[in-house]
Amino acid sequence: MTGCAIKAxxxxxxxxxxxxxxxxxxxxxxxxxxxLLGASGCGKTTVLRMLAGFIDPDGGEIEIGGNxxxxxxxxxxxxxxxxxxxxxxYALFPHMSVRENIGYGISDDKGxxxxxxxxxxxxxxxxxxxxxxxxxxxxQQQRVALARALAPGPAAILLDxxxxxxxxxxxxxxxxxxxxxxRHAGVTAIFVTHDQEExxxxxxxxxxxxxxxxxxxxxxxxxxxxxxxxxxxxxxxxANLISGQACGRKxxxxxxxxxxxxxxxxxxDVMIRPEDITxxxxxxxxxxxxxxxxxxxxxxxxxxxxxxxTLRSRxxxxxxxxxPGQKVSLRVNSPAVIYPAA
Amino acid sequence: MAEEPExxxxxxxxxxxxxxxPEVLKKPPLPLVAIAAVIGAAVILPLVYLLIRAxxxxxxxxxxxxxxxxxxxxxxxxxxxxxxxISASIIGLLLAWLTVRxxxxxxxxxxxxxxxxLVLPSYxxxxxxxxxxGPRGMLQTLLAPLGVEQLPSLYxxxxxxxxxxxxxxxxxSLSVRAxxxxxxxxxxxxxxxxxxxxxxxxxxxxxxxxxxxxxxGGLLVALYTLSDxxxxxxxxxxxxxxAIFVQYRTSIDRSGxxxxxxxxxxxxxxxxxxxxxxxxxxxxxRAGVGASRPSARVRLGWKKIPALIFxxxxxxxxxxxxxxxxxxxxxxxxxxxxxxxxxxxxxWNSAQAxxxxxxxxxxxxxxxxxxxxxxxxxxxRVIERAAYAGHALPSIMIALALVFWAARYAPVLYQSFVLxxxxxxxxxxxxxLGSIRTSLxxxxxxxxxxxxxxxxxxASVWRTITIPLLRPGILTGFALVFMTTMKELPVTLLLSPTxxxxxATRIWSATExxxxxxxxxxxxxxxxxxAIFIGVILRQEEEDxxx
Numbered sequence: 001m002t003g004c005a006i007k008a009x010x011x012x013x014x015x016x017x018x019x020x021x022x023x024x025x026x027x028x029x030x031x032x033x034x035x036l037l038g039a040s041g042c043g044k045t046t047v048l049r050m051l052a053g054f055i056d057p058d059g060g061e062i063e064i065g066g067n068x069x070x071x072x073x074x075x076x077x078x079x080x081x082x083x084x085x086x087x088x089x090y091a092l093f094p095h096m097s098v099r100e101n102i103g104y105g106i107s108d109d110k111g112x113x114x115x116x117x118x119x120x121x122x123x124x125x126x127x128x129x130x131x132x133x134x135x136x137x138x139x140q141q142q143r144v145a146l147a148r149a150l151a152p153g154p155a156a157i158l159l160d161x162x163x164x165x166x167x168x169x170x171x172x173x174x175x176x177x178x179x180x181x182x183r184h185a186g187v188t189a190i191f192v193t194h195d196q197e198e199x200x201x202x203x204x205x206x207x208x209x210x211x212x213x214x215x216x217x218x219x220x221x222x223x224x225x226x227x228x229x230x231x232x233x234x235x236x237x238x239a240n241l242i243s244g245q246a247c248g249r250k251x252x253x254x255x256x257x258x259x260x261x262x263x264x265x266x267x268x269d270v271m272i273r274p275e276d277i278t279x280x281x282x283x284x285x286x287x288x289x290x291x292x293x294x295x296x297x298x299x300x301x302x303x304x305x306x307x308x309x310t311l312r313s314r315x316x317x318x319x320x321x322x323x324p325g326q327k328v329s330l331r332v333n334s335p336a337v338i339y340p341a342a
Numbered sequence: 343m344a345e346e347p348e349x350x351x352x353x354x355x356x357x358x359x360x361x362x363x364p365e366v367l368k369k370p371p372l373p374l375v376a377i378a379a380v381i382g383a384a385v386i387l388p389l390v391y392l393l394i395r396a397x398x399x400x401x402x403x404x405x406x407x408x409x410x411x412x413x414x415x416x417x418x419x420x421x422x423x424x425x426x427x428i429s430a431s432i433i434g435l436l437l438a439w440l441t442v443r444x445x446x447x448x449x450x451x452x453x454x455x456x457x458x459x460l461v462l463p464s465y466x467x468x469x470x471x472x473x474x475x476g477p478r479g480m481l482q483t484l485l486a487p488l489g490v491e492q493l494p495s496l497y498x499x500x501x502x503x504x505x506x507x508x509x510x511x512x513x514x515s516l517s518v519r520a521x522x523x524x525x526x527x528x529x530x531x532x533x534x535x536x537x538x539x540x541x542x543x544x545x546x547x548x549x550x551x552x553x554x555x556x557x558x559g560g561l562l563v564a565l566y567t568l569s570d571x572x573x574x575x576x577x578x579x580x581x582x583x584x585a586i587f588v589q590y591r592t593s594i595d596r597s598g599x600x601x602x603x604x605x606x607x608x609x610x611x612x613x614x615x616x617x618x619x620x621x622x623x624x625x626x627x628r629a630g631v632g633a634s635r636p637s638a639r640v641r642l643g644w645k646k647i648p649a650l651i652f653x654x655x656x657x658x659x660x661x662x663x664x665x666x667x668x669x670x671x672x673x674x675x676x677x678x679x680x681x682x683x684x685x686x687x688x689x690w691n692s693a694q695a696x697x698x699x700x701x702x703x704x705x706x707x708x709x710x711x712x713x714x715x716x717x718x719x720x721x722x723r724v725i726e727r728a729a730y731a732g733h734a735l736p737s738i739m740i741a742l743a744l745v746f747w748a749a750r751y752a753p754v755l756y757q758s759f760v761l762x763x764x765x766x767x768x769x770x771x772x773x774x775l776g777s778i779r780t781s782l783x784x785x786x787x788x789x790x791x792x793x794x795x796x797x798x799x800x801a802s803v804w805r806t807i808t809i810p811l812l813r814p815g816i817l818t819g820f821a822l823v824f825m826t827t828m829k830e831l832p833v834t835l836l837l838s839p840t841x842x843x844x845x846a847t848r849i850w851s852a853t854e855x856x857x858x859x860x861x862x863x864x865x866x867x868x869x870x871x872x873a874i875f876i877g878v879i880l881r882q883e884e885e886d887x888x889x
Contacts, residue, residue, distance in 0.1 A: 054791050077794070078794040078795055079794045079796075079800075080797070083795070085791070085792065085795045087792060089788060091786065091789050093793075093807060093811075095811060104796050104798070104806070148792075151796075152796060152797055
């Protein structure tokens with residue numbers, strides 16, 4: 001297949017006076033895994049439900065697998081869109097066994113048994129086919145929901161907060177399982193999440209939504225390294241923001257002179273990730289250690305600058321090297337990201 | 343460019359203008375609205391006739407309205423309805439909770455047994471009560487040697503209150519049972535984990551969730567009380583139905599009963615309005631994680647004893663006592679050598695009429711409930727309220743209205759089976775609607791969305807997902823309509839085809855002629871048939887996935 005598996009153009013939706021989404025556009029290449037990331041209430045679930053056909057947009061176009069399914073003139077109902085969906089609460093049919101659930105969307109009667117077996121194997125539940133949904137654990141229910149959505153061979157599948165109902169230990173395992181299953185099936189997928197770690201760790205692409213709009217789309221590391229705004233920077237991961245003066249690509253700020261990838265003249269906010277700041281007991285001792293949080297594999301150290309601004313530094317290694325009240329020097333190890341001051 | 347996102351963010355609306363999307367997003371499909379509207383309109387046909395008849399009388403209307411006797415009838419009806427609704431709700435709620443959520447010994451038995459009073463026609467039940475604890479009844483005869491000269495009179499309010507409570511509380515217990523089974527157990531467990539005592543959990547979690555089912559049941563009880571004809575006639579309590587019937591029989595002037603019936607309609611609408619206002623807008627379908635699982639049962643401990651005494655008392659008063667009195671009559675007739683059985687024809691007629699009525703009524707209730715729950719709007723509310731009109735009219739007026747309508751506009755239908763079934767449907771649609779609505783409210787729309795998403799056409803989704811998941815509600819609705827149709831008297835009396843003798847009409851005519859032994863045999867058959875039916879349904883409910 002060439003072109004886009006899922007393409008959305010300027011989707012808009014209002015609920016009464018409430019604007020839920022506004023000019024949302026998406027392009028997703030086949031076999032890619034896109035995370036639609038945003039805080040709750042930002043309209044990401046509305047986008048997903050518009051793609052699935054449960055909500056009709058007020059305007060815009062949707063193409064799935066190269067077929068136009070929604071526009072001013074075209075309206076394809078959900079059952080004809082060839083798009084699978086995994087619901088947040090799974091919505092496994094409680095009156096059907098696992099096999100019946102998976103087989104529900106398969107129209108080909110002859111190949112049905114074979115296809116169900118294939119799906120059970122894909123999600124690793126070969127011995128659970130005759131169980132009822134309530135006899136399965138949360139992780140197993142999740143896999144059945146995934147198998148059910150994949151069984152009809154959809155052009156793409158949508159996952160609505162697929163991991164939010166799982167406990168933390170299970171979540172990390174299940175999400176890499178889900179990614180492997182989707183990779184193996186070679187299917188295009190969009191999943192909605194509010195968890196940035198989840199979005200960054202398993203997706204090929206991330207679209208950040210805020211206030212009903214997609215504000216940035218890109219590979220996970222691009223979004224993390226070069227967020228387009230302060231809001232995106234602080235939403236994706238931890239960010240230090242301090243004020244500085246830009247003169248071309250040179251930025252003067254309290255931690256010293258930094259190089260930015262963009263040129264600008266005037267007052268700016270400088271964004272530095274905590275892991276890009278290293279501390280040292282030598283040098284000018286311009287900062288004072290305020291607080292140390294130890295996480296095992298790393299530690300987060302908060303320091304106060306002479307101006308009163310605080311910065312966080314994330315360091316690998318054992319605790320004990322620094323004490324609160326200690327004078328330390330800072331060094332920034334990466335190019336700065338700047339935003340014109342408001 | 344660093345400044346670009348800044349400018350594109352600037353014209354964004356503020357966060358406050360965004361909210362989570364409301365649950366209902368689509369307009370209802372036109373055929374659904376059309377079908378529901380036709381059903382709603384058909385059901386209010388008798389009401390239209392009533393308005394025409396009442397207004398034909400002109401200024402005489404107000405004279406009738408403000409007669410002291412009319413106002414007394416109004417007061418009597420309100421008082422009886424309030425008392426019966428309260429007592430039946432308490433009994434029904436307790437029974438439902440005991441049989442669904444506790445380790446009460448013989449739960450299934452009590453669940454079936456305490457529904458049995460539903461199969462007793464109120465006129466038979468009332469007469470049995472009179473025969474047992476009324477003046478010169480069995481109890482007084484027993485107590486006479488102890489010097490008890492006179493028992494407090496059963497006639498009037500006390501008798502009507504007792505009889506109607508005993509024969510209507512199963513509406514509440516059936517409805518609350520369905521509600522309790524649909525309640526997500528993790529909600530109660532969550533409350534428990536938050537340090538709430540069982541009593542607090544009941545008040546704060548269980549109660550708000552089963553309140554819709556209590557209201558649905560309580561509404562049926564109130565409407566049953568207002569429209570009951572048999573018990574109030576037997577026990578001589580002058581509420582609307584009795585007054586209407588007496589006036590209809592004794593006076594040539596049709597506007598008298600028409601005005602009284604119109605007042606009864608207004609009173610019923612007032613009850614519907616109160617119920618609607620207190621229903622609230624909370625969404626009660628399962629919002630939790632994963633698939634359904636059953637609730638843990640409460641251990642009663644020593645409280646089993648009072649619980650069993652309570653269940654037994656209800657069963658004895660509502661079922662065993664009336665049955666004993668019926669058997670007593672049967673024995674009396676048999677020992678006197680009377681011929682007591684008139685053949686199986688009337689049994690077949692009753693079953694046939696009830697099955698058709700139940701099937702047609704459930705089919706009519708589905709689109710109305712669907713529209714009301716899934717696409718709530720002003721239009722949907724109007725249609726739903728119209729569908730409840732059946733209970734706003736006493737059976738006698740529905741029957742008269744349809745006789746009049748058929749005689750004038752459709753002579754072919756006059757005294758036809760079709761019109762009879764239609765009258766039952768008008769009358770009993772609210773019963774099917776109440777239970778189906780409750781089940782539908784608890785059915786998450788996600789199941790239907792998932793099915794659509796898997797390539798199934800809406801009709802196929804209905805067949806494979808919605809109907810199977812609604813089965814408990816549909817079965818309860820079917821059972822309620824089946825049994826009330828079997829017992830229904832005024833409609834059957836006035837509309838059944840000539841020679842279409844049913845169990846109910848036979849019991850009535852025999853009772854009217856004081857041939858109690860003649861009434862006893864069909865009464866027993868009626869009770870047995872309905873008991874088998876309800877047993878089958880409860881058994882199926884037990885086997886359901888939710889159990």
